Amino acid sequence: MTIYDMSESMRQSSAWVGATTKAFWQNPAFSVTMSPLPALFSAWGEVTERTFEKIATKPSWGIDSVVSADSDYPVTKQIELELPFCNLIHFTAERDRPVKRRVLLVAPMSGHYATLCRKTVASLLPNCDVYVTEWKNARDVPLSAGKFDVEDYTKYVVQMLRHLGENIHVIAVCQPVPLTLVATAMLAEDETAPQPRTLTLIGGPVDPDANPTEVTDFGNRVTMGQLEHSVITPVGFAFAGVGRKVYPGSVQLSSFIAMNAQTHAKAFADQIGAVARGEAADLDRHNKFYDEYLAVMDMPAEFYLSTVDRVFKRREVARNVFKVDGKLVDISKITKTAVKIVEGGRDDISAPGQCLAALDLLPNLPEDMQETFLAPDAGHYGIFSGSAWRNDIRPAVLNFIDKHNDAPDARKKVSAAPKSAKKTADKLGQADVAKTAKKA
Known part of the structure; x- marks a missing residue:
């Protein structure tokens, strides 16, 4: 302290x-x-x-209005669901006509506030009602709230999806990609639970070994003991979370x-x-x-350490052996949620191939419910907030949402290449882009 x-x-x-x-x-x-x-x-x-x-200083969202083709609309923000470590916030634009798209944006808990996705939210609001996971600074959460690790994170996402009910589309950005994939599988295993229509995974480390980077390979260079002793510290006396161990x-x-x-x-x-x-x-x-x-927040020590250990070191999600409360979650159970993979060719944090590995875990998902998108010149932040997102990725994601916005049994089937051929082609393309980026 x-x-x-x-x-x-x-x-x-x-x-x-x-x-x-x-x-x-x-x-x-x-x-x-x-x-x-x-x-x-x-x-x-x-x-x-x-x-x-x-x-x-926690940044302000600063989204007071959105501009559409025909008018400007005021935007309201309210807390939809309040939890100890996260608030589910709801952005709505006061439009002349309702929109059919309801989107849950799962923001990263990786040291920055959810406002890092401000531009993502603002770009979706003209066409969608948007819900966002606003993770709290761990130093402000009292010890009485208990621990928070990767399993708790996953259960939070499940709780939010249950709360939002039917006809929801999920977009996970970077760090939460593998855990959101697990949360979707947990809902798929429960036949009575509402399941997302679509799941868009953007630049996340589903399999860090698929194309290692300096960031994702970090966990292999240090032991958990070294990591805990070098970067974990309890919160000081000036904050509500005094005594809570955090990764500052x-x-x-x-x-x-x-x-x-x-x-x-x-x-x-x-x-x-x-x-x-x-x-x-x-x-x-x-x-x-x-x-x-520069606006950074502390992460709970349990969450940071369990992420390094279970997602990066032991690759539990990549090997489909992730457990929640001691129960194995089978990702292959996802059969009704369409999945789209988005990656950036110049992503130096979660390189091409790491997110694409999610498709290998979905052998039972029909071909017409799988899509991939590679932005060759986009870096890590560009795939969700830069020009690549605005001009190319966002329109593709909205088209994907519209394609699967109906109930599963009402969706139109489209022809697709055989799964093995499709994945092989995708991986070869991703590998070429990765090599080009590294040379550049």
């Missing part, structure tokens, strides 16, 4: 140093000099203060930045120069990106 509190004190001190530096060098007395140093020092202070303040968001952020340290260093140096020249703005491209990127 002392280490956690010291880390928070260092963050606050760094923000104070930035604010003090900015205030000192903005003194009008320095305006008489022709030296560029006062402006540079003031700019450094401004950027430093903003950086360290944003680390502890600041540690996760440090590892993210270390992956592309030179790129981030250049971005901040350029921003300091822009501020000094008076060319920066509160919502310029740099601030819009880093205000979200």
Whole structure:
């Protein structure tokens, strides 16, 4: 707890140093000099203060309206279901006519807030009612709420799907992909449970060994004991979750930045120069990106460690041996939920092939209920919030939803290639893209 509190004190001190530096060098007395140093020092202070303040600030969704082809519609946000570690929130647009698509967006619990998917939500709202899993910062959850690991995460998704009932379409983004696949299988095993019409899996590590990256291979380089002793710490006294063991968001952020340290260093140096020249703005491209990127949240230690151990090290989902409460969940039971795989050719976190491995676990799903989409030039974030998502992936996902929006027995059958040929072709294509991306 002392280490956690010291880390928070260092963050606050760094923000104070930035604010003090900015205030000192903005003194009008320095305006008489022709030296560029006062402006540079003031700019450094401004950027430093903003950086360290944003680390502890939960971003706002900021979705007040949506623009459609014929009008603008106000948007309302409300809590649909409140749970100890997550709120299911519901975005609705006050349209002139109702929409038929109801979408559950399962956002990642991977160190950032669900607002990382803000652009995804905003792009879906003109055509869909959207529900989002808004995971809570673990440091704000009291110890009395109990533990939270991968099995609890899976049961949360199941509970939300049961709550939403029939005619729901699920989109899982990145980290929750394998666990959402398991949750869908749990519903498939219960004949009385409502099952999603479609399941779109975007860039997630169903099988991390299918095409390892530096991120997904991390679990193979360290033991669980090393990991627990090096990155897990209890929450300090200043927060509601005091004493809860967490994987701090600041540690996760440090590892993210270390992956592309030179790129981030250049971005901040350029921003300091822009501020000094008076060319920066509160919502310029740099601030819009880093205000979200720097805002991190703590993950429950049980969730982080069980994810590394069971999803990455032991590959329980990839081998179809994942258990919930001691009961094996058979993913091959999914037969009524159509599945679409989306991957990015330049994804350096969950590389092409890792998400595609989900189709190998669905031998009983009809061919006409399986689709794949590869965006060759898209990186990890681009497949759900960038231009590739807006221009190519989103229209394909909406078409997929419309194709399977009716009850299972009313869906039209379409011809498809034999499963073995289809998967072989997909995997060869993904492999070629992966090789091209690595060479680039």
